[in-house]
Amino acid sequence: MRSLPVFSDLRAFLAHAEAAGDLARLSAPVDLRHEMTAVQLAALRKGGPILRFDAATSEGKRAAMPVVANLFGTPARVAAGLGLQLDEVPAFGDFLAALRSPAPVEGMRDALSRWPVLRAALQGRPKLLRHAVAQEQSAPLDLSLVPVQTPWPGDAGPLVTWPVVVTRPHGSEAGQVARYNLGVYRAQVIGPDRLILRWLAHRGGAAHHRSWLRAGEPMPVAIALGADPATLLSAALPLPETVSEMAFSGVLRGARAEIVAAKTVPLLVPANAEIILEGWVHPDETAPEGPFGDHTGYYNSVEPFPVMRLSAITHRRDPLYLTTVTGRPPDEPSVIGEVFNTLALPVIRAQIPEVTDLWLPPAACSYRMAVIQIDKRYPGQARRVMLALWGMLAQFSYTKTIVVVDRDIDPRNWDDIAWAMATRMDPARDVMVLDGTPMDYLDFASPREGLAGKLGIDATTKIGAETTREWGRVMALDPAHEARATELLRGVIR
Structure with missing residues (x-):
């Protein structure tokens, strides 16, 4: 099914893009407040490459790590994140629809012909590691060391925009990965060790939070920053509630997801991410979130959302920070949405x-x-x-x-x-x-x-x-005459 190699982590995808001339390294200083947004959107609107900012700055100081942006700024790169060429996306949508609602098997030959579906199901089972590159180093509980953008002039402060938030419901065990939810939710930095998690009521993370709230217990949360493309896209896809994003990422990746036990919370986290944030959401602890520029092109209103208190930060030896910008389309989410539109069509047609x-x-x-x-x-x-x-x-x-x-x-x-x-x-x-x-x-x-x-x-x-009226007939030329016109005008009209 895949025509591109397996991208086990963000770096593998970046290396593939760079080899194709689709990654640009920017050595000039670029401010994390507002200026980086302008550069990202200018690149996206011209169909430009992935951007790696090697000299991101905040208050005149150079950031401790490079910043990667515009990762999925073109439909072709979204398809590549799925391991596909752009023209292969419709067939992959058919495959996903079959995986979701397989037809009855008719004999051994039919069963063997469906090996890709069976193989995909096996790839959905994550592989548990004892050691992971995402935990090579531990960092102080200080989010100011992470180069988080403040995207828009009216924003309340720094905003983590590509977090893969890992949660599970109350009553589940850490090893029950099938019950996990991976979601991409806005995360506002409000202190060295505190984030506000903005998950809407219908999202999986919010449903899990309600279950812990009813039990009156703190909820373990982990955030993977700079995850591999399959994990990022699985977390962004509108999957059914019964489908685990972590398991589904194996189908997209073409290889089993690799996970590892978090250091301070009872959760399993993506092993190959760049940075892992761990912490707890305590019952009834909220803070006013926003305002922030949103995908509608307006600033959202200020509302209370849960606070995550960090208990650990781990990362690779030389981490990259992945970011994006949300605003009035075109933006990166709208580009991803174009490809997801194609993937969703076979599922819709099945119903x-x-x-x-x-x-x-x-x-x-x-x-x-x-x-x-x-x-x-x-x-x-x-x-x-x-x-x-x-x-x-x-x-x-x-x-x-x-x-x-x-x-x-x-x-x-x-x-x-x-x-x-x-x-x-x-x-x-x-x-x-x-x-x-x-x-x-x-x-x-x-x-x-x-x-x-x-x-x-x-x-x-x-x-x-x-209608009670006779409907009009649509006017159309003879196709042979249209072909003749094209032939006569070849070389005359360019």
Whole structure:
């Protein structure tokens, strides 16, 4: 399935990118406050390389370690993080859908043909190590030694932006990796040994925190900084709650995840990360988090979130610090979202077979709007698809607007979408509005926090009982004439 080598750690991925001319080392001083954000976004918007800042500075002092940014700044690099070329991502999406819901096996030949699926399941089992490079050295409990960015001018302070936060529910054992959650949550630095963990209520880390809170016990937490690409992408993927991100990373990596026991908390952590932060979240200890610039392009409001008190910091002998910037698209999360869009399509089609394509426009914050292409066969089908999508995955409950189009409309082409809406949609008949539905509380347009409306637009050709008028015929040229035109104009029009 993989066409690229296994990337066992961040450094292997960086070496691969550098060999391909896709990594730039910057030796000039760059300030961690705001200036680094400008450099990262400028590189991303030009499709630029991974950036390694060798002279990151804070208050005029050079940072103790290099900073890596723009890791997944292009779709090709996101695919590479999965071990794939970009054109191999759709097939990998089919593979993941089969892994999630395998069809019944029909005989030995069929079983042998599915060896890649069986092999992937075996690769999902992590390998426990006794020693790990992530624990080569112990550091003082001082987060000022880590070159954490302050991304935007209105931000409250330094913000860890690529943390892989490792948690497990109360009542579980440290060795029960299948019950772990790996999530990428914002982590605000508020002291040498304290972080605020901003996990939203529907995320796995928050669910685990509630279980420890009910028991009235402190919760062990670990944060892996600079994890390998498969671990990073597994933590960012919207996986089902029953799927362990740590185990799933083995499927993405093409090799079993390597883990090691943390030094001061009862957790197993990624063995090949650059830095590991360990600590505890005590019951009812919160602090006001924010404001920080968010993926919507606005600063979020200040709210209380749990505080993590560090008990240990370990790292490699010469650690790298991985960072990113979140803001109005395009940003790194929106680029990752483009590739995840392709991966998600086969899973969606398994539940809603008439869906033939799907686009989540990055400019609409990657999930606030969806354009769905369907193979329409009966009246009311577009509305059924809208309702099915809103109810299928938790992530789509935050999709404010769905536009449904026919197969002859390119769902990634705004001109096609506009034409379909202008010629196939009647506002009084084809617009569906829902009220009081779940919404990301960062959506400031919502009249009530956490609740908002949904808009469904049926921009498909109307058939059967949907209309009493004869529908117009779409104009099209003879393909042979179009081919002849291309031949005649070859060399005339460039």
